[in-house]
Each structure stands twice: as structure tokens, then as C-alpha cells.
Amino acid sequence: xxxxxxxxxxxxxxxxxxxxxxxxxxxxxxxxxxxxxxxxxxxxxxxxxxxxxxxxxxxxxxxxxxxxxxxxxxxxxxxxxxxxxxxxxxxxxxxxxxxxxxxxxxxxxxxxxxxxxxxxxxxxxxxxxxxxxxxxxxxxxxxxxxxxxxxxxxxxxxxxxxxxxxxxxxxxxxxxxxxxxxxxxxxxxxxxxxxxxxxxxxxxxxxxxxxxxxxxxxxxxxx
Numbered sequence: 001x002x003x004x005x006x007x008x009x010x011x012x013x014x015x016x017x018x019x020x021x022x023x024x025x026x027x028x029x030x031x032x033x034x035x036x037x038x039x040x041x042x043x044x045x046x047x048x049x050x051x052x053x054x055x056x057x058x059x060x061x062x063x064x065x066x067x068x069x070x071x072x073x074x075x076x077x078x079x080x081x082x083x084x085x086x087x088x089x090x091x092x093x094x095x096x097x098x099x100x101x102x103x104x105x106x107x108x109x110x111x112x113x114x115x116x117x118x119x120x121x122x123x124x125x126x127x128x129x130x131x132x133x134x135x136x137x138x139x140x141x142x143x144x145x146x147x148x149x150x151x152x153x154x155x156x157x158x159x160x161x162x163x164x165x166x167x168x169x170x171x172x173x174x175x176x177x178x179x180x181x182x183x184x185x186x187x188x189x190x191x192x193x194x195x196x197x198x199x200x201x202x203x204x205x206x207x208x209x210x211x212x213x214x215x216x217x218x219x220x221x222x223x
Contacts, residue, residue, distance in 0.1 A: 027207045027208065027210040027211035027214065029207065030204065030207045030208065030211065031194070033191070033193070034191060034193040034194045035190070035191055035193070035194055035195075035204045035207070035208075036188045036189060036190055036191055036204065036208055036211075037188070037189050037191055038187065038188060038189075039174065039183070039186065039187060039188065039189060051082055051083060051084040052082055052083045052084070052184070052185045052209055052212050052213060052216075053083075053084050053086065053184075053185055053186065054076075054079070054083060054084070054085045054086070054182065054183070054184050054185075054205060054209065055086055055087075055088055055170075055182065055183040056072060056085070056086070056087045056088065056180055056181070056182055057088050057089075057090050057171060057174070057176045057179050057180065057181040057182075057183070058087060058088070058089060058090070058179050058180045058181075059089055059090055059091075059092075059097050059100055059101070059179050060089070060097075060100040060101075060103065060104065060120050060121055060124050060125075060131070061096065061097050061100055061124055061125070062125070062179045062180065063125045064179070064180060065121065065179055065180045066118075066121035066122070066124075066125045066126075067198060068180055068198040068201070068202075069117070069118060069121055070118065071198050071199060071202065072180075072198075072202065075202045075205075075206075079209075080209075082213070083209055087104075088167050088170055088171070089101035089104045089105070089167055090167065090168075090171045090176055090179055091164075091167075091168060091171075092171075092176075095132070096132035098164070099131065099132045099133060099134070099137060100120075100124065100131060100132070101164055101167060102137075102155060102160055102164055103120065103131060103137050103155070104120075105159075105160045105163040105164060105167075106151065106154045106155040106157075106160050107120075108163075109154050109157070109159055109160060109163075110146070110150070110151055110154045112141075112146055112151075115144070116141070116144050116146075119144065123140065134152075134155065134156075137155065138151065138152055138155070174189075182201070182202075182205045184205060184208040184209055184211075184212050185208075185209075185212035185215075185216075187208075187211075187212055187215065188208045188211065188212065190204050190205050190208060191204075
């Protein structure tokens with residue numbers, strides 16, 4: 001029995017190592033319409049030398065966003081220095097999801113996001129916790145050990161209002177109709193037609209980063 005368990009462990013370890021060593025999808029291997037689509041009117045104007053922007057459009061109310069979040073965070077930490085990753089909560093015009101988006105920005109501005117980010121996902125998508133009103137949000141953050149009164153000021157601050165308005169404008173500009181959605185350099189939207197796992201979805205995003213880098217280099221040569 002012990003030898004069998006050791007053998008199974010060795011097989012699992014080799015499989016895990018193979019996954020870690022597996023290269024990301026090359027941009028040349030990406031198929032338009034399956035792995036990505038171009039944004040109409042792309043690309044956004046970017047100054048020379050600007051970082052390649054990767055946006056993740058998400059909501060705390062989305063179970064798929066909850067599942068991919070830990071992996072996406074780890075992936076973002078390993079991105080090259082010329083790439084900037086940013087998360088943008090979307091509301092789809094729902095009052096409940098607007099409360100969740102406001103919660104995200106308030107946590108971010110209060111420097112508490114790393115502490116409770118995944119806990120918000122778990123509360124909303126798995127524990128079915130009501131975080132759709134200000135009172136419910138403030139009660140919940142107090143349970144997480146945050147200062148209720150101090151957080152209330154941030155939650156209702158002008159900075160949060162401005163960030164929420166900017167996020168809504170961005171979602172409208174990109175015509176976001178589902179989450180999670182990854183947008184690379186204002187040029188490409190990651191599609192999941194060929195992706196079977198969250199890791200594969202991020203591999204496509206990695207390939208599109210390379211594609212965006214090549215597109216920028218081509219434009220620079222033309223200029």
C-alpha cells in the first residue's frame with residue numbers, strides 16, 4: 001500500500017512539474033474567433049514606452065470570477081515589467097452589483113483589499129451573504145476586523161464615487177457583456193472557446209500580451 005501511494009505521489013508530482021514547465025501559448029498559435037477577438041476601433045492611443053495594460057473585468061457576484069481570482073493574482077505577480085495588470089469591477093446596471101463594486105474600491109483605497117478580497121468572493125458566491133446594501137457591507141467588514149466607522153467614510157468617499165464612474169464608463173466603452181473578461185492593451189479580448197481551464201485562459205492572455213508587444217513594435221517601425 002505504501003509503495004502504491006508513493007508511486008501515485010510521484011506520478012502527481014511529475015504531472016505538476018510538467019504543468020509548471022509547460023510554456024505559455026505563443027501568439028502565433030492563437031486563433032482569432034476561438035482564443036481572441038479584436039476590439040472595434042482598436043487600439044487605444046498609448047504613448048510611446050507606456051506599459052501594456054491588462055484589464056480583468058469582474059464582479060464579486062460571479063462564481064467564475066471567484067474561482068479564477070487566486071490564480072489570476074499569482075499570474076499577475078509574475079508578469080513582465082512592461083505589463084500593468086488592473087482589475088475593474090462591473091455592475092451591469094444592477095444595484096446589488098454596484099454595491100459590490102463600491103466595496104471593492106473602498107477596500108482598495110483603505111489598503112484592506114489583500115486582507116479580505118477572496119473572503120468577499122466566498123461570502124457572496126458560496127455563503128450567500130447579503131453584501132448588497134451599505135448597512136450589510138459595514139456589518140460584514142466589522143466582522144472581518146475592520147474599523148466600521150473609518151471604512152464607512154471611505155465607502156462613501158468622492159474617490160470611490162469617481163472610481164465607480166470610471167469603471168462604468170470603461171465597461172460601456174468595451175461593451176462588456178460577461179465576466180470574467182480579460183482585455184489586453186485595449187486591442188484584444190480573451191475568448192474561452194478553446195480554453196478548458198482557468199490556467200489555459202491566462203495562457204491565452206499571455207500570448208496576447210506578446211501579440212500586443214509585436215503590434216506596438218510594428219507600429220513603431222512604421223512611424
